Structures are given as C-alpha cells and as structure tokens.
Amino acid sequence: MDIVFSAATVTYAGRVALHPLTLTLTERRIGVVGLNGSGKTTMARMINGLVKPTAGTVTVGGLDTVADEVAARGKTGFIFQNPQHQMILPILAEDIAFGLKNRKLGKAEIAEKTEAVLARFGISHLARRRVHELSGGETQLGAIASVLVTGPDLLILDEPTNQLDLKNRALIERTIAGLPEQVLVITHDLALIESFDRVLVFHEGRLAADSRPEEAIRTYREIATC
Amino acid sequence: MLNGLDIEGDSLLHRMPVRGKLIALFVAAIGLFLTAELRLLVPALVLSAALYLSTGIGAGEAFRRVRFVLFTVLLVAGANYLFHSLHEALAVFCRLSTLVLLAAAVTATTGISAFMDEITRLLTPLERFGFVRAADVSLAVGLVIRFVPEIFARYGEIADAHKARGLPVRPLTTLVPLIILTLKDADTIAMAIDARGFRRH
Numbered sequence: 077m078d079i080v081f082s083a084a085t086v087t088y089a090g091r092v093a094l095h096p097l098t099l100t101l102t103e104r105r106i107g108v109v110g111l112n113g114s115g116k117t118t119m120a121r122m123i124n125g126l127v128k129p130t131a132g133t134v135t136v137g138g139l140d141t142v143a144d145e146v147a148a149r150g151k152t153g154f155i156f157q158n159p160q161h162q163m164i165l166p167i168l169a170e171d172i173a174f175g176l177k178n179r180k181l182g183k184a185e186i187a188e189k190t191e192a193v194l195a196r197f198g199i200s201h202l203a204r205r206r207v208h209e210l211s212g213g214e215t216q217l218g219a220i221a222s223v224l225v226t227g228p229d230l231l232i233l234d235e236p237t238n239q240l241d242l243k244n245r246a247l248i249e250r251t252i253a254g255l256p257e258q259v260l261v262i263t264h265d266l267a268l269i270e271s272f273d274r275v276l277v278f279h280e281g282r283l284a285a286d287s288r289p290e291e292a293i294r295t296y297r298e299i300a301t302c
Numbered sequence: 303m304l305n306g307l308d309i310e311g312d313s314l315l316h317r318m319p320v321r322g323k324l325i326a327l328f329v330a331a332i333g334l335f336l337t338a339e340l341r342l343l344v345p346a347l348v349l350s351a352a353l354y355l356s357t358g359i360g361a362g363e364a365f366r367r368v369r370f371v372l373f374t375v376l377l378v379a380g381a382n383y384l385f386h387s388l389h390e391a392l393a394v395f396c397r398l399s400t401l402v403l404l405a406a407a408v409t410a411t412t413g414i415s416a417f418m419d420e421i422t423r424l425l426t427p428l429e430r431f432g433f434v435r436a437a438d439v440s441l442a443v444g445l446v447i448r449f450v451p452e453i454f455a456r457y458g459e460i461a462d463a464h465k466a467r468g469l470p471v472r473p474l475t476t477l478v479p480l481i482i483l484t485l486k487d488a489d490t491i492a493m494a495i496d497a498r499g500f501r502r503h
Contacts, residue, residue: 126493146499154497161487162494164441166308166448170415175498178437226499 077151077229077258078102079123083132086118093118095282096132106260107269107289109296110278116262119278120232123260124152137229153223153257155233159215160207163222168210169194169203172222179226193225197251213244217251230258237265266293307367307447308413311358315411320420323408330404334397340389343396350403357410364406371402409447418444441500445491453484 079101086094094115110116121127122134125141125148134141139148156162165171169190176186194200197217202210210218216236224231236252237245249268252259261269269275275292277285277299285295315323337343354364375398383391418440425436460479464471 124497126497149497149499154494156490156494156497158490161490162498164448164491164495164498165415165444167413167415170413173415178498178500223498 077137078135079230079260080135081119081122081132082134084122084129084134085131086115086122086127087130092281094122097283098132099276099283099286101260101274103273104258105269105272105274106258107272107275107292108260108262108278109264109266109269109275109292110284111300114278115281116276116278117234119276120234120260120262121154123230123232124149124154126154150226151228152230152232153226153228155216155219155223155231155236157234157238159219162219163207163215166206166208167203168199168205168207168218171207171218172225175222175226189225193221196224197221211244212240213247216240216244216248220251224255224257228257230260231255232260232262234262235264236261237263237268266296269293307409307451309357309359309410311411313357313411315353315357315407318411320412320416321423323412324420327404327408331401334400338390338393340392340396343393343400347396347400347403350400350407354403354407354410357407359410367410368402368406372399375399375402414444414447417447437500441495449487449491452487453480456480456483456487 079099081097081099083096083098084094085092085096097119108116108120118127122129122141123136125134125145128142136148137151139151141148163171164174172190172193173186176189181189190203191200194203197220199214199217199221202214202218205214207215207218220231220233233252236248240248245265252261252268253271261272263269270289270293272289275285275287275289276283277292277296279299284299285292287295318326334343334346355361359367375395378398379391379395382394421440421443422436425434425439428434429436457476457480460476460483461471464476469475
C-alpha cells in the first residue's frame with residue numbers, strides 16, 4: 077500500500093513538530109528512528125489520522141487521512157507504546173472482539189475471527205486471561221492480534237520492544253518478521269530494523285536520512301553522538 | 303488489584319443473563335422502599351450478604367469493595383436515629399445496605415463486555431429520538447468499570463513513590479500527580495479508541 081506525504085506539516089501552538097515532509101512509502105518493512113522529540117511518532121500518527129497535518133496532505137492507499145478519515149483509518153492498525161492502554165476490555169478475547177463489534181459483524185463471525193487471530197499468534201490459551209495478567213510479550217501479541225483481527229493493510233508499531241526482556245524481544249521480532257502485512261516500526265531497537273527494506277531517520281522535525289538500514293543507522297548514530 | 307470488577311465463577315448469579323440481573327435489582331430496589339418492616343428487611347439484608355458471598359469473591363475483597371458506601375449508609379442511618387427513631391435508622395440501614403450488596407453482587411458477576419452489550423441493547427431504541435448514541439454510553443460505562451481499578455493502582459504507585467523518597471503521603475501531593483497522570487492516560491486511551499475505529503461515521 078502506498079503511503080504518500082505531500083508537504084505534510086504539523087505545528088503545535090506555533091512550534092513546528094514536523095517540517096514539510098514529502099515522501100512516498102511502498103516497502104513492506106519500514107523502520108523509523110530518531111532521538112526523542114524528533115517527530116517520528118508525529119509522522120507515524122499522521123498515517124492513520126490520529127494527528128492531522130496543519131498543512132499538506134497524507135494519503136494511504138489513495139485515501140486522504142482527513143477527507144476520508146474513517147476509510148483511511150480502516151487500512152491502518154496502530155500499536156501504542158503502552159499496549160495496556162489500548163486494551164479496552166479486561167479479557168483478551170473480549171478485547172479482540174471489541175474491534176469487530178464496532179464493525180457490526182454477527183456473533184458467529186466475531187467468534188470465528190477472534191479464535192482465528194488468537195490461533196494465528198499462538199495465544200489461544202490466553203483467550204480468557206485478564207489483560208493485566210499477561211507478560212510484556214503476551215500483551216504485545218494480544219495488542220497486535222486485536223488490531224490485525226480487523227484486517228488492516230498496514231500495521232504501525234510504536235516502540236514495540238520497549239521494556240521487554242530479551243526473550244520477549246526476540247518473540248516480538250520474530251512475530252513482526254512473519255507478518256504478511258506491511259509494517260512500519262518506530263523504534264530505538266536498532267537490531268529490530270537491520271533487515272528492513274527502508275529506514276527513515278528523523279531529527280528535529282525533519283527527515284535526516286532515508287535509505288537502506290545500514291546507512292540510515294550510521295547516520296542515526298552520528299546524530300546521537302553529536 | 304483487580305482489573306475490571308467482575309470475578310470469574312460459576313455461581314447462580316454468574317449464569318443468570320445480565321438483563322435478568324438488572325431487572326431483579328430494579329424490582330428489589332422498589333420493593334425495599336415499599337416496606338419499613340424490619341421482619342422483612344433484616345432477612346433481606348442477610349440474604350443479600352449471602353448472595354454476594356456466594357459469588358466466590360471472598361470476605362476480605364467483598365468488604366473492601368463496599369466499605370466506603372456502607373460507611374456512608376451508616377452515616378445516613380445515624381442521622382435518622384438522631385432525628386427520627388431507632389426503628390427508622392435500622393430500616394434505612396437494612397434497606398440501603400441490602401441494595402448496595404445486591405448491586406455489588408451484580409457487578410461482581412457480570413463481565414464488562416456483557417454490561418456494555420446490554421446497555422447498548424437497552425438504549426438503542428432511544429437513538430431514534432436522537433437522545434443518545436447507545437454505543438457511546440455503553441463504552442463510557444465500560445471504560446469507567448475497566449479503568450477505575452487502574453486509577454486505584456496508580457494511586458498506590460504514587461503513594462509508594464512518596465514512601466520510597468521518605469515523603470509523607472499527603473492528599474494534595476498525591477492527588478495532583480494522580481489527576482495529571484489520569485488525564486494523560488485518558489488522552490492515550492481516547493486516541494487508542496479512535497485508532498481502533500470505534501467511531502465509524
């Protein structure tokens with residue numbers, strides 16, 4: 077799916093969070109890195125319309141994130157830094173079903189899709205567990221399942237391996253690698269994006285590098301050590 | 303700390319449909335206010351306590367959940383004793399406590415999702431008149447039940463942070479950060495609800 081930024085700019089109370097950005101993303105695996113406050117989360121949130129451009133446009137699959145907000149949002153799933161905050165209901169299976177209920181599907185179809193997505197991520201045994209009882213890795217998997225169950229073409233993950241131990245980090249890395257969907261990951265975990273198709277580096281609200289991982293990571297390290 | 307207020311189990315109340323429980327609660331509330339007869343109200347209180355405990359909640363947790371409301375009931379009963387009579391005070395105490403215990407029993411045996419579904423069903427006819435959007439109301443109720451325990455947990459963390467720094471736990475210094483953090487969380491949660499496509503119109 078094509079993600080197109082056309083001179084997209086974001087300003088908060090006179091402060092520019094993202095300078096005019098013109099960019100087309102078509103790759104299956106896209107990494108986004110940058111220091112804290114560099115504009116990378118703002119850029120990612122623009123893709124599913126959570127942040128609206130104050131100037132310019134953003135389109136996903138040809139749909140404008142402002143004019144066609146709902147349809148555009150349906151094409152993208154978003155995993156927040158703290159996935160606990162996006163679990164609306166306390167039981168994992170119920171939370172996964174929540175997104176489907178909002179789409180007015182029938183009971184049988186909801187149950188079938190919920191079971192299928194739990195099985196897809198190997199977490200069927202966690203279906204009736206309370207979300208606050210899940211480990212960090214299990215919570216991430218649950219959040220990914222709850223978003224992908226509605227069938228978006230693109231999944232955006234905001235620092236998915238943050239605060240995970242090595243074992244869970246490896247689990248999430250494997251899961252992301254195996255996803256058939258297009259994926260955009262914002263991260264400080266450079267190992268996670270080493271095999272990605274394209275990596276964007278943001279610095280002070282601007283795109284500082286846009287290339288293959290090795291080169292982009294080198295630029296990021298230079299920025300970080302300045 | 304529980305996340306959500308329902309507890310797992312297979313008691314009679316757990317198996318009852320949500321609508322049945324809400325109607326029974328409604329009828330009980332009216333019935334309790336129609337009588338001041340202690341011969342009926344005292345057994346009703348004992349029965350409601352038994353019903354509440356039959357949910358498998360455990361006496362400690364059961365008391366913890368209702369203690370604040372029961373304290374208020376006690377104050378109201380005390381006022382009735384001062385201004386009316388002992389009989390009136392006992393009737394008020396039994397009536398309100400019974401209602402609190404019954405409501406707590408319903409809450410303890412009903413999952414948030416089931417609550418939300420039922421509220422949506424009950425309010426959907428009102429949508430025709432443009433009064434409410436049923437899904438919004440049910441989500442609001444669901445969010446309150448889901449996140450109230452989380453706010454308590456957050457309070458515990460702030461209090462612990464005070465203790466760890468050797469500071470006294472004062473209402474002002476705990477409530478201010480609690481309110482700020484809760485509002486920040488609310489922002490993220492609202493964004494997450496949007497991201498999950500709750501509003502599709």
